Structure formats: structure tokens, C-alpha cells
Amino acid sequence: MATLLQSINQLIENITVTDRQEDNIKQSLSNIEGHLNNKENNLNVERTFTNGSYERDTIIRPLNDIDIFAVLKKDDWKDEYGNLPNPQSVLTKIKNYLNGLNDYKDKVKQDRPCVTIILSDKRFDILPSFEQFGGGYLIPNYDLETWTYSYPEQLTTNLDNTHKLRNYKLKPTIKAIKYWNRENNKLIPSYHIEETAISIFQLNNFTNYEEAIRLWFNNAEYYLQSSKFKSINDHTASINKIKKVKDKLNDAKKKYDEGKEGEAIQIWKDVFGKEFPTVDVEEAKNFSKALSEGNLKIGSTGVLSTTVGSAIGASKGFFNGISQD
Numbered sequence: 001m002a003t004l005l006q007s008i009n010q011l012i013e014n015i016t017v018t019d020r021q022e023d024n025i026k027q028s029l030s031n032i033e034g035h036l037n038n039k040e041n042n043l044n045v046e047r048t049f050t051n052g053s054y055e056r057d058t059i060i061r062p063l064n065d066i067d068i069f070a071v072l073k074k075d076d077w078k079d080e081y082g083n084l085p086n087p088q089s090v091l092t093k094i095k096n097y098l099n100g101l102n103d104y105k106d107k108v109k110q111d112r113p114c115v116t117i118i119l120s121d122k123r124f125d126i127l128p129s130f131e132q133f134g135g136g137y138l139i140p141n142y143d144l145e146t147w148t149y150s151y152p153e154q155l156t157t158n159l160d161n162t163h164k165l166r167n168y169k170l171k172p173t174i175k176a177i178k179y180w181n182r183e184n185n186k187l188i189p190s191y192h193i194e195e196t197a198i199s200i201f202q203l204n205n206f207t208n209y210e211e212a213i214r215l216w217f218n219n220a221e222y223y224l225q226s227s228k229f230k231s232i233n234d235h236t237a238s239i240n241k242i243k244k245v246k247d248k249l250n251d252a253k254k255k256y257d258e259g260k261e262g263e264a265i266q267i268w269k270d271v272f273g274k275e276f277p278t279v280d281v282e283e284a285k286n287f288s289k290a291l292s293e294g295n296l297k298i299g300s301t302g303v304l305s306t307t308v309g310s311a312i313g314a315s316k317g318f319f320n321g322i323s324q325d
Contacts, residue, residue: 004256004265007277008209012172014275015060015179025054025066025122031103032117032124036070041097044076051152052125053190056159058174060182063122065190067114069137069152070094074130087140087147090128091115098126113140142230155191155198162198166212170201173212176272180245183273187238189228196223214253217246245271259292 002010017025033048035041052067053059059066077085095115099108107118114125129137129150136154138147163170174197181188200219206212220242226235252267269276 002277004252004261004268005208005210007265007268008176008213010277011179011272011275012176012209014277015175016172017059017061017063021061021063021121025063028119028122028124029066029068032068032126035098035101035103036068036126043070043094043097044073046071046073046131051156053178056156056171056194058159058171058178058190058194060175060179064182066122066124067152068124068126069129070126071129071131071137077130084130084138084147086145087113087128088144091140091144094126094128113142113144155194158198159194162201166201166205169206169209169212170197173197173201173206173209173216176209176213177216179275180272184241187229187234187241188224192224192228195228196220199223210253214246214249217242217249221246259289 029050036043036045036048048071049055049069050067051069052065054066072090074084077090079085091110091113095108095110098104098115098117099106104117109116109118111125114127117124117126127139129139130147131137132149136149136151139150141148159170174194177193177197178190181190181193197216200216200223201212204215204219206215221239224235224238224242226232229235229238248267248271252264255261255267256264269278
């Protein structure tokens, strides 16, 4: 049976985009961006680029929220006094154009503060923006009446640097947390999960995904900013949920260290739900006991056994023997 660390690895694999899905996304992106960049559409789009979870390789399946920035030509959108239009009028114009295309008829809606194309197995969010001198972009605020600053390319750079710093294990960690967030009503903005992870893991190292995910939940409440949420109530609800998960994962770690691996796995299953691999509790207890006594073996294919394979050194916790893999 799988160990706790193997189960966490399997969770991440279960929610990671496949190569086939990746190819399908690229094809759809090419089509959408082709329409947006069409010089005859009167949208005055200067260029487009992908960003968000897809661009930063933290997207999970099912495929929601593939972000496309539509960078607009500022001079063509300003009025006679040099003012930009309100965001709602821009969103309406983009929505009407896309909905008038045969490819997307009746598949387009406004999902504040962006225009969303809903295809059979994925969603694309088009975000109108105006590039600013000195860096960053103006994007629609949640009130749809004003524009706010965004620095999406800087977030990508910061995440890539921290991912490299932590031996290229940060992005899979973020995928697991985003999956938990999705299963809990997506209270936390997806990009803010990444910002919080960067802040935490610029300072803290980890040896495996169990430790990384637990570190995020142990520290996230100190980094989540209420201004990044749709409402104060959403921020408060997120903090409360995070605290409960923090207590559960710390309890799971304690049980694992006590040799109760099966119970630890069940706690993780309770937290992460349907995509977390199921386990036979009694078998988990037997394997955990065998590991602590030095009787656990691993076969050539990586399958654990108490009878066949190479012996694994005795371990009482996560940081000995195979538990560091």
C-alpha cells in the first residue's frame, strides 16, 4: 500500500494537467488570441499574453481560469479629455464581440472583472488591461467602475525564483493547496495563494510535500491580506478554515511520528477529499509498524512489502529512510 508521502504525491499527480490537456489548451488559446488580435474587430488590442495559473504552471484540473491579458491601445480608448472608459464598458464591448463569433456563440459571459469563455472542458478568462509606463498594468477593479494596478509578470518571476530555490517543489505544493481551496468554495483568490507561498518559502525550506503543505497552512494566516479578497467576510472565513486544517495536519504529523501512519493518512483524506488516494487503515498500520521495526522492504518496482525486496532502514518519522523521497 502507499505511504503517506506516496499518497500526497499521487494527489498532486491526480490534479496535474496531462500532456493531452496541455496540447488542447494551446490550440484553444491560439484560436482565442487570434480573434482578439484581429485588426478588424475594433477592440484596438495591442497584444495578448497568457498569465495566471496556466502560465505559471500551477493550474489544476478540471481546467478553470486560464487567464489571457488583452493589452489595449490606450490612445485609442481614451476620450477627448484623455480619460480611460470605465471598465464595465470595455468588458461589455469585448463580451459582445466574442459572443458574436460562431466559435463562441452563447459560450461567453462576464465573470467580474473579466470576460469568460466557457468551453466543454475548460474556461478562459479575458482580462482587458492598459500597460503602464514604468511597469505593470491597469485592470478592472471589482467595482467595475475603476481601474487598479496589477503586476502579473513580476509574480511569475518571483514564483519561478522561489520554485528554483526550493528544488523545484514549490509549484506542485501550490497545486495541492489550490485544489483544497477549490473544494472549499474558492474563498482565497488563486494568485494570492501563490503570493502567500512565495512569502512563506522564501524564508522556509522543506524536505517533502507533506512538510511543505503543512508549512503553508501553519503560516498562511499571517500573510493573507484582506484587501485581496472580495469581502472581509471571505477573508475571515478563509482564516478560520485554514486554522482548522492547520490543526488537523499537525495532528496527522504527530500521529505519523507515533507510528500511526494509517490514522495520519485518514486525516489527510478528510482534509483533501475525493482526489486523495484511499487507504486500508489496518494495512497502513502494519506497514508503519514494519517500517519502525526495520522489517519493511521495497521491490525493484517501488512496491512496499514485508516479505520481498531490499530492506529499508528503521524509521520513527518523516526524516529517515524512504520518507525523505
